[in-house]
Amino acid sequence: MSKKNKFKGVNTICTHVGQVKDEQFGGSVSPIYPGTSYEYIDIELDRYPRYSSTPNQEFLSKKIAALEGTEDAMIFGSGMAAISTSLLAFLSSGDHIVLQNDIYGGTRNLVEAQFKRYGIEYSFTEGIDIKSFEEKIQKNTKAIYIETPSNPLLKIVDIKQIAKLSKANGLISFIDNTFATPLIQKPHELGIDIVLQSATKYFGGHSDICAGAIAASSEHREIIWNLSKNIGGSLSDYTAWLLERSMKTLSVRFFRQQKNAVELANYLSKCDMIDKIYYPGLPSHKGHDIAKDQMDGFGAVISFELNKKIDPETFLKSLEMINPSMSFAGVESTMLSPAETSHYLLTPEDRLAQGITDNLIRFSVGIEDVPDVVYDFEQALNKCK
Numbered sequence: 001m002s003k004k005n006k007f008k009g010v011n012t013i014c015t016h017v018g019q020v021k022d023e024q025f026g027g028s029v030s031p032i033y034p035g036t037s038y039e040y041i042d043i044e045l046d047r048y049p050r051y052s053s054t055p056n057q058e059f060l061s062k063k064i065a066a067l068e069g070t071e072d073a074m075i076f077g078s079g080m081a082a083i084s085t086s087l088l089a090f091l092s093s094g095d096h097i098v099l100q101n102d103i104y105g106g107t108r109n110l111v112e113a114q115f116k117r118y119g120i121e122y123s124f125t126e127g128i129d130i131k132s133f134e135e136k137i138q139k140n141t142k143a144i145y146i147e148t149p150s151n152p153l154l155k156i157v158d159i160k161q162i163a164k165l166s167k168a169n170g171l172i173s174f175i176d177n178t179f180a181t182p183l184i185q186k187p188h189e190l191g192i193d194i195v196l197q198s199a200t201k202y203f204g205g206h207s208d209i210c211a212g213a214i215a216a217s218s219e220h221r222e223i224i225w226n227l228s229k230n231i232g233g234s235l236s237d238y239t240a241w242l243l244e245r246s247m248k249t250l251s252v253r254f255f256r257q258q259k260n261a262v263e264l265a266n267y268l269s270k271c272d273m274i275d276k277i278y279y280p281g282l283p284s285h286k287g288h289d290i291a292k293d294q295m296d297g298f299g300a301v302i303s304f305e306l307n308k309k310i311d312p313e314t315f316l317k318s319l320e321m322i323n324p325s326m327s328f329a330g331v332e333s334t335m336l337s338p339a340e341t342s343h344y345l346l347t348p349e350d351r352l353a354q355g356i357t358d359n360l361i362r363f364s365v366g367i368e369d370v371p372d373v374v375y376d377f378e379q380a381l382n383k384c385k
């Protein structure tokens, strides 16, 4: 085994892999190389920010590839830049893609608002079982797209089955791995081709970075890279540097958030002001067994339905510490109402068909002390009575 492969633990990878060595001064952090102009004579690699080939971009990709267990990776200016570039790199006019019905709203919007203009056909599945995907495959199907755990109901799709179905039909498979992170779910090792991340979420983790990433084989990465040079959604070196710094503590943050989430899921499932709870770690969750099989943990997002007697808006406004804010995965706990935010544009009927009630709250668990979170939760509930 080469020395490079000796250290494989995710905590070690987060801390050490993909650092730009400071040859000049021996500093212990990566120097920032914001340059847009590099020597070219006798140099093989064409370094340029839009080519995602500057030192900071290149080395950060190595950290992500090591975490996902892929040959290669690449970073982007946002999760959507990573997703749109990857999809368009593999789909041409006349092709068809099968997508899970409850994927991230931005991805769904990309497909519904733009694909027709490029002559790309698509079908959304009815459910999330393997049959639902199988029945949508047609002659010109080229790709399959999943997101598990999904937002906001944390539905679990069987990754190995999707990979198998995809291989049997010669499709390219995509997964949005944002909710799980490679710390607890490595889809490429389960047979999925392209792994997508919104690094705006756990990778950044402090609600102050917008970035995205893909992880794949070198061959697939090159196909995406070739289009990315035309599209130009690259990540600034300053942000790449900040993201590397953030990712050094990714595992510490995430595992702490997950530990808190397990405790809070147990607490919430006993709380009589809550009618329903969605957390893949609970044996009552529909996808619990598959999650146990394909994940090394259950993540740090919990969704729950408040009792009908409680007005969700009053509840959210009554919180003193937990922020009722958009997005998720920061070190601070946040809550939001999907009906009022991510799923606002759907009709109430469509929302209900997806299982999203007006009383549903999505809870992104932070790193605070659990008793303080419980205290805040209870005092807010009391103000609603």
Ligand SMILES: *Cc1c(COP(=O)(O)O)cnc(C)c1O
Residues within 6 Å of the ligand: 078, 079, 080, 081, 104, 106, 147, 151, 176, 178, 179, 197, 198, 199, 200, 201, 210, 211, 212
């Ligand atoms: C936020 C998010 C995205 C989009 O990422 P951006 O960085 O906002 O472009 C994609 N997928 C999931 C699951 C997300 O939560």
